[in-house]
Amino acid sequence: MQKGLKNATVIGAGIGGLSAAIALRKTGLDVTVYERNTKDHAGGTGITQPQNVFSVLKDLDIYEECLKSGVQLDYMEMLDKEGNLLFEANEKFIDKEGPGRNAIWRSTLKDVLLSKALSLGVNAEWEKNLINYKENEHNVSLSFHDETQITTDLLVSFDGIRSNVRDIMLGRTVSPQYLGMGAWRIPITFEKNALSKKGFIMKDGTTKLGVFPLTDTDGYAFILTPVPADYWDEEEKRYDTVRNMLEPFHGKGDFIKTCFTRDTPIIFSPIEEVVLKEKWYTNRVVIGGDAAHASAPTLAQGAAMALEDASVLGQEISKVSSLAQALHAYYTRRFPRANAIQSFSSEVIRNELAGNFNQAEIIAKSNSILQQAY
Ligand SMILES: Cc1cc2nc3c(=O)[nH]c(=O)nc-3n(C[C@H](O)[C@H](O)[C@H](O)COP(=O)(O)OP(=O)(O)OC[C@H]3O[C@@H](n4cnc5c(N)ncnc54)[C@H](O)[C@@H]3O)c2cc1C
Structure with a gap:
């Protein structure tokens, strides 16, 4: 002391x-x-x-x-924009026997x-x-x-x-310091266990969609994409912005489109x-x-x-x-x-x-x- x-x-x-x-x-x-x-x-x-x-x-x-x-979550899936599995990353990078992320x-x-x-x-x-x-x-x-x-x-x-x-x-x-990308965070809900207990990331060009379940029935998605330094997405526009950015994503990406509504409180922040x-x-x-x-x-x-x-x-x-x-x-x-x-x-x-x-x-x-x- x-x-x-x-x-x-x-x-x-x-x-x-x-x-x-x-x-x-x-x-x-x-x-x-x-x-x-x-x-x-x-x-x-x-x-x-x-x-x-x-x-x-x-x-x-x-x-x-x-x-x-x-x-x-023991694994994170990396998928292409159609939802095809590219590879799985093991989340147990320290303790192989214990729980993952x-x-x-x-x-x-x-x-x-x-x-x-x-x-x-x-x-x-x-x-x-x-x-x-x-x-x-x-x-x-x-x-x-x-x-x-x-x-x-x-x-x-x-x-x-x-x-x-x-x-x-x-x-x-x-x-x-602004790093050149914006992040949208979207709370999602789904039927019990409709999302497997794995995180996944999908990519379309420079846009990245990530999804993590947080309980059996909900979780969150994030989207990272390049935007200008002075870009700001007004709250009332965020649902449409996100829906547009999700358009090219299929497979699990299509599923995520059904997991939030116009009333979902979406957070936007520049990456700094x-x-x-x-x-x-x-x-x-x-x-x-x-x-x-x-x-x-x-x-x-x-x-x-x-x-x-x-x-x-x-x-x-x-x-x-x-x-x-x-x-x-x-x-x-x-x-x-x-x-x-x-x-x-x-x-x-x-x-x-x-x-x-x-x-x-x-x-x-x-x-x-x-x-x-x-
Ligand atoms: C899109 C995104 C995703 C992320 N995902 C992850 C992740 O998966 N895993 C991970 O480890 N990290 C993640 N992070 C990073 C993580 O959110 C931050 O690093 C973490 O929240 C920092 O915690 P903090 O307590 O230092 O600061 P903050 O969480 O910012 O907390 C600061 C607190 O101080 C209060 N405060 C500020 N000024 C004052 C004042 N003058 N008087 C009184 N109170 C004050 C604020 O209100 C706030 O409550 C993510 C960040 C972003 C942007």
Whole structure:
């Protein structure tokens, strides 16, 4: 346990922030999480958890719960646009005997994380938007939009790709870099077990359709396709946009067309990344997750990296008695791995934009890193 460190404040109740709250609380610190949205804010559709994140889930004591609430996928099918099987990728790249990738609703994962955090005694406050902080030798003072202020021994921020804390810490506004593609995420529903327990990806030119079941009767689809940097798809147009993009897909693609309606809430987001040259910490402030290394979703590793960050931060804080050493060790352990996975993720996009869809080599390189302990 750290000398003189009694409490920590986490900004952001996303996957990274809630994981950090659990990991820090397990070190014995008093922990409060502040989230600008309401408790019920859903945000996102499904998320897949590759095998490398399983050891973090075990470290946070939520492995069983996550697997029980999700669907485990042993293989991912790669199909052409007609639905013909090109090859199957084995999802068990670390443990051949254990379950493969876990696919789960984001809201379910957040519920699992939140209830674990609360059961350990973490405090959570909603609709609290951090607007500024000031750090001195002894503590950090935080100011929120409602003019409340608090002080904390340690500020831990997992406040996402447009992180306010990161920008204050670095003294500059970091603009996420656009990678040339847009992503549509579509919640889907189907008759019980109508979709096999395998993820699949289909390609038509530079457009990619991915589908993951999340329970027996629902799941999510995503479409990635090149769009100009200033492109935005208005909510009311998204159903038609998606239907048009799905037109060339057949076989399983035809089935997906029947799994959503005009009323389905479709999410659109440009694919962006944040690559920082600076360290992720100062004396009493540290960032993690998308705030530090937002990545393209092509290897489905963004939330996995945020979970790993949280776990490593907790481990380092409990290991050494100096906060400075702990934050340095956290950064030194996390930067090379997160940075490598981030570059592989954007390389996939660059290759696809150049018409090269054979990503086996990048996946193999990325897996060889992920097979090592985090
Ligand atoms: C299309 C797509 C598909 C993806 N699929 C996968 C996948 O399958 N597997 C995977 O591992 N990753 C995936 N990712 C990446 C993953 O979504 C992110 O990496 C992950 O959500 C990052 O978590 P985070 O907690 O760091 O940030 P976020 O999830 O962005 O959470 C940040 C939180 O901080 C809050 N916040 C922000 N500012 C403030 C403030 N000033 N005050 C208070 N609260 C604040 C926000 O409201 C939010 O709740 C995908 C991403 C995309 C775009």
